[in-house]
Amino acid sequence: MTRVALYARYSSEHQKESSITDQFRNCEQRATREGWTITARYADRAISGATAERPEYQQMLTDAKAKRFDILLVNDFSRLSRDMDETEQARKRLVYWGVRLIGVMDGIDTSQKGHKLHSRVKGMLNEEYIEKLKDDIKRGMVGQAEECYWQGGRVYGYRLVPEYDPSKKDAYGHPAKIGTRLEVEPEQAKIVREIFQMYADGMSPLKIVHALNVRHVPAPGAAYKRKTQRSSSWSAAALHGDLSRGTGLLNNPLYVGRYVWNRSRREKDPETDCRAHIARPESEWIKKSVPHLRIIDDALWERVKTRRHAVSKGVAAMRASLHCRGRSTGRMPKYLFSGLLVCGTCGGKYVVCEATKYGCSTWRTRGESVCANSVRVERALVESLLLQSIRRDLFTEECLEIFKTEVARLLAEQRR
Secondary structure (H helix, E strand, O other): OOEEEEEEEOOOOOOOOHHHHHHHHHHHHHHHHHOOEEEEEEEEOOOOOOOOOOHHHHHHHHHHHOOOOOEEEEOOHHHHOOOHHHHHHHHHHHHHOOOEEEEOOOOOEOOOOOHHHHHHHHHHHHHHHHHHHHHHHHHHHHHHHHOOOOOOOOOOOEEEEEEEEEEEEOOOOOEEEEEEEEEEOHHHHHHHHHHHHHHHOOOOHHHHHHHHHHOOOOOOOOOOOOOOOOOOOOOHHHHHOOOOOOOOHHHOHHHHOEEEEOOEEEEEOOOOOOEEEEEOOHHHOEEEEOHHHOOOOHHHHHHHHHHHHHHHHHHHHHHHHHOOOOOOOOOOOOOOOOOOEEOOOOOOEEEEOOOOEEEEHHHHHHOOOOOOOOOOEEHHHHHHHHHHHHHHHOOOHHHHHHHHHHHHHHHHHHHO
16 A cells, blocks of 8 residues: 655745645646555645745644654645755655655656656745745735825724725625725823833833733734734833834834834744844835824923933943843853743743843733742752752653653644
8 A cells, every 4th residue: 555645835825725626636646547545645735835834734744753644745846945956855855755855746756767857856946935925915015105105003002094996896796905094092102101201200111011911902913913922011011122123112213103114024044943033234224204193292302312322322222231241142051941931920930130130021021910939049950959859750760761751742732
């Protein structure tokens, strides 16, 4: 019996679920003609082919290495990946593991001569398609930005107002959407003015969010419909943000009636495969005056900006002297139990909040109105006690067997 696995993928949440069904149908027809038995199906929904971090894709590779099937059928190689290097890496792995890879629609078959060249050409075309798609999307977004249509998500202090074409219809006969504009939301705008005034008067972001949380003021994102629900409380990080990138409520130029777009781009580091924000030169920014969106006056904005720059310089100097000896990133070092300890009061993470102490991250960023646990513990004490317990309780023959069994179970769950 020849065991066959099918892999299908579609990229965007706006695409149809039937795309997976259609891809599987094409692969099933090929398997039926050949008399093969389908033993596994893998499908990644609404995940870009430009990334390899797809759960079903990774599971398929794991099962291929374990020789759980003999042939992998994909509708075409673009479903496998839109990244040329990743496509080649996957092809090489499958061939090495003895798994035959077939692209049903593009005719690539690793059992045939010349499949290497065919695969590389197809990989280049798929990667070029992604680059062209990016250019097309960027061109459309530039046009929207020039007309001051909003390109991002919700902004605290404003509501999103869709604008429709009076004459054009979409594919379903409804008025065609032109874009989305912002409109001041009076109740939230009042809170924005209050936050700016409190900060200008010398209050820290932590004290500001404490005051807001005590009054149970709804936080930004508390009612948003997301896959991961945000906390319903305010966070100090949401206020101060990153001054250099212009993130954070206190750094948003919309509040003084200035629309700024295209400040940065996201690129993947070829060494770490992680995406990072890279600042664009100011000459590439699109700036527009939108006085109807002004919430605070120029004088208050300047007071806040002056203080933000002063605080930012002070924090940078403190990190350079205390936490970043010999480091070039500015990021605080990660310690042995960072993020693994849990606050007994709120369930939040216990993290390094001073040079040598662990503390509750919720108390630190959202204030004592959300978590009253202000206990900070010396890092050396925590590590010595926990490591001593691990040595005493875990390093026995019986516990090591339990440990290995549990790790194997968790890994199996993760693969499933």
